[in-house]
Amino acid sequence: MNKPDFDTLHPYVRQYSDLGTGPVPVAPVVSPEYFERERETIFRKIWLNLGRVEDIPNPGDYVVRDIAILKASIILVRGDDGQVRAFHNVCRHRGNQLVQGSGNARGFACGFHGWTYDTQGQCVFVPDEEVFFNLDRGQVGLSPVRCETFAGFVFVTVNPAAPPLAQYLGGFGEQIGDFPFHTMRRMHTLKADVNCNWKVFIDAFQESYHGRFVHRLTAAAAGCVEDDPYAHLTSVRLYGPHRSASVPFNPGYQPTPAEALSFKYAQSLWLHEGNSGAQRTPGTNPAGHPNWLFDINVCFPNFFVDVSNSWFFTYHFWPVAVDRTHWEYNFYMLPPANAGERISREYSKLYLRDLLREDLSTVETTQAGLASGAIEHMILSDQEVAVRHQYKVVDDMVNGRWRG
């Protein structure tokens, strides 16, 4: 079997020596004060992903995102001019919330006093306008939120000084930007409110070390082999605050009968033309590794866009409190051309859904353990470089040391 082409057990500390090797403090995941500093120094300063352009495909389509860490409710809306914009969901009159959920509308009318705005955020009607004092409707449009799109992903920031989105994404955006996201369709959404810190939650998804244990009945077989029993990451790339890692494929993997059916009629979750490193979908497997399962792509601070040959998924980890996170997952595949592909894709979708039940099983107990004060540090291996990177970037930003 092919072994990863490393001449050391610690390739990543060599590659990223300034991250160090020491233990990492627990305090940032249990301290309410640190959480508030994260709110101010990170989440209020940075680009945050709120979805994809396909969420609001037609003029008048809108979706409301309530973002607890910003203490803000934001409307994403596609105007009659086709442009995607974001606004605070706050009436300019006395601050009431305008709308909830999602749909298609010609505008938004406040339920309190009927002030009405169009899909470009302009105020178009103020009932009983003449009893105001020289009110100029042109000056009381919805408060805009900076909104930019990259590869179809819609990001917002409440920081007027944030660099342009493409500059923020930098090399990370360049690596994944050509992936054919727009050709795929969402298959389902999963959500959970979980009692753990957003960083503890993220850690469960940015290493492969857990695979042999948490996924011992499932994905362990897809990545672990006799001379690589812990499915070492075959590539880790850090791009400023962002990171990407590749997970290996076990070329001896034997699908179950249902997965074999899935692979017979379409590409399957784990079995696909990219396994051998050839026929790579653009934006995947940056190292061209010959045994490739999928890439973990972490867009700082809280957004994953993991990619394979014929699917991608996103995770959003929305901090609610130091020990509470709202998690949302969206899974996308090429739209099925026929029933056989639809049935094939169902296997992939459900297998991954059940895998996530496994992943979510460790995070609340981990948070409880860390909150008990029993330990003051976490011990991280070379394979857990992504975990180490996240804590360093966060701490640098919280303490004003981050220089990009």
Add this chain to the structure above:
Amino acid sequence: MALPHEFGDLEQWVADWAIGEEAARNRKRLASSMGQLQAYYDALLPRMDAIIPHLNQYSLHALAPAEQTLLDLALMFMEAAPAVEIYRHPDVPWGFVAERFHILPA
């Protein structure tokens, strides 16, 4: 008959297992015994190579009711499969509690 006539042998499963939405199919799996899931899996597996070519004759977005019911049975097979093949248990044995894990359609 709720199914195309070539699949009359599967008619007995329609009432309880032809379910149209993923969250409801998952609830069915979690509420079933291993015996029930194994019996369903054993009945559908050998028919999948006939079901799929049959359904592939038609547009996925314009299936007649009988074909839609057959598709629902095939999707339920995929829901039952991890329980039978991998977990040997209706649910993910040590998984995050199902009631707090929300499955929403696209």
